Amino acid sequence: MTVPDPDGGSGKRTYGPDFLTALFQNPLDPGYADAAARKAEGRGRTGAARRTAAASTAVVLLVIGFLLVVAYQQTVAEEPARTQARDELVDQVENRRGETAELQSRADALAEEVAALRERELSGAALARLRDLEAATGFETVHGSGAKVTLADGPTTVDPVTGERRTESRVKDTDLQLATNALWSAGAEAISINGQRLTATSTIRQAGEAILVNVQPVASPYEVVAIGPGDLAGDFRKGYAGHFFETLVGRYGMSFEATEVKDVTLEAATELKLRVATPSTPPPAPSGSSSSSPDGSGSPAPSGSASEGGR
Structure with a gap:
């Protein structure tokens, strides 16, 4: 076409x-x-x-x-x-x-010499009072019954996003502080953490990932042993600290246990830093009598007050 x-x-x-x-x-x-x-x-x-x-x-x-x-x-x-x-x-x-x-x-060696001189010079009543004060302040070995609170770290987890280790399941210094304060409040007379005896100047603090008690590192599991009343462990479990640690166990997998202990020994504190010592004035003797020591030695019984320097 x-x-x-x-x-x-x-x-x-x-x-x-x-x-x-x-x-x-x-x-x-x-x-x-x-x-x-x-x-x-x-x-x-x-x-x-x-x-x-x-x-x-x-x-x-x-x-x-x-x-x-x-x-x-x-x-x-x-x-x-x-x-x-x-x-x-x-x-x-x-x-x-x-x-x-x-x-x-x-x-x-000097400490042993001082102890020997003290035993020789002090009277029976004064020596007993001094030993009671040392036991109360933590500078004397004590024996008795009480409670043992055991805290241990939970399993360590890793953040899937950042890859960093999570520390929520680890026991912190504040946890040990809470445990010891609760034991003191429940009537404890002496407390030791992993063998470190607590005194009026003791510190429990965090240093990186380590916990220091009396400037000595302690590791998990943490055993807080206290000498006190027979129901000390039960009162601790029923109190705020016991409920708090039970919450940590359920939430982060930490380990917590409070049990009664019998016939335990708490060693004395290793350091005694005495900064100030002031002798107290003996009470005036009654008129017509001479001041004498309770053992009849004729010399006044030594007494005094001392304060320790803080850390």
Whole structure:
């Protein structure tokens, strides 16, 4: 079917001989030729740039290698001085430890001498009163029955987002403070935490992840042993502290137990830092009689008051 030409022609498309000849002689469009020329020129430039980059990289690597060699030489040169300084510090630490051990031994010997003099010079009543005061203040070994509160860390979990360890399940210094205060309130007469006897100047505090009692580190499980009334353990469980620790057990998986103990021994506190001692004035003797000690020795019984320096 032939479509009529709107211009009145035959409707067939015809090409002149010049167009066909040019088409066969130059099959590519001029635009393609220009693109190919530009690409060839770019390849030449890229090769030069690559050679320049390679040269720059070689120079940078050479400089880095030189710096590494210099740093290594300086490190090797300084190593003998570091080793010597470290050896000197180790020797100083060992010497200080030896001096500390010698001083501690001397202090123990003097303490025994003071105790012997006290036993010899004091009367029976005064000595008994002094021992009672030492037991009450924590500087005398005591025996008796009471309660033992055991606290232990729960399982450690890791935060799935940050990867940090969670510390909610760990026993804190405030937990031990709560336990000891509750025992004092329930009538405890003497308390010890993992063998550390508590006194009026004792501290329970956190130092990083460790807990210090009397400046000595203690670890889980924490055993708080108290001497006091026979129902001390039951009163502790029924009180606020007992309910608080039960909540921690259910929420964070911590361990808590309060039991009665019989015939336990709490050692005396290891340190006694006496700062001030003032003798008290003896009461005036009745008229017509002389002041004498209860043992009839004729010398007044020594008495006095002392205060300890805080930490």
